[in-house]
Ligand SMILES: Nc1ncnc2c1ncn2[C@@H]1O[C@H](COP(=O)(O)OP(=O)(O)OP(=O)(O)O)[C@@H](O)[C@H]1O
């Protein structure tokens with residue numbers, strides 16, 4: 001029996017209307033991603049990678065099409081439902097980390113948990129310390145972002161993305177601002193999260209090396225996804241006489 005994909009996009013379309021200008025970066029896009037898969041998304045600037053990521057993360061809503069994640073069609077949710085869904089199901093990692101500068105690493109990681117009033121202070125503490133340990137930064141809990149390296153800041157951002165235990169982690173060029181070694185640490189961490197913790201990971205990247213680490217790479221072009229290695233037209237098979 002084949003497993004139902006964790007993410008299923010069908011006919012996904014996004015049109016932005018700004019005055020008289022209309023842009024449709026995604027048009028009738030289909031995509032299946034398995035639970036626990038580590039998927040890389042590539043494509044030229046302006047091809048719609050961030051647009052797709054924001055739809056999958058429930059930050060934005062499609063103009064048309066279906067988007068099922070973990071069995072729920074998030075395309076049909078109201079704004080409020082989507083906000084609740086996002087808090088429980090998706091962690092977002094940005095290129096420039098987006099940590100709050102006046103908060104310590106501990107407080108930054110704790111932020112998403114403050115939305116959940118059912119958690120006690122003690123439960124929050126346990127979750128924050130577990131997340132910081134997973135990214136190898138238990139000893140930096142009291143450091144502010146300016147007291148951390150870029151790679152460490154991104155690891156704090158990953159701890160913040162996973163602290164509420166979401167099934168899905170999306171990253172928009174999470175290694176884009178890092179040197180090779182720090183970037184590799186982030187990629188190792190994402191691999192570990194997909195392999196050992198069954199997190200589904202969708203990562204946008206411009207870096208072929210980063211994409212190689214992922215299990216599968218898809219290229220976004222003209223609103224559609226093309227599997228890596230199938231960019232050139234495949235020769236048509238000659239029918240047997
Ligand atoms: N909020 C918006 N309103 C209007 N147009 C938008 C909006 N967001 C994105 N677009 C347009 O949609 C297209 C896709 O943008 P998107 O940010 O998804 O590209 P991208 O592939 O992430 O590019 P890059 O690699 O440069 O980050 C672009 O033409 C952009 O101008």
Ligand SMILES: [Mg+2]
Pocket residue numbers: 049050051172
């Ligand atoms: Mg982008």
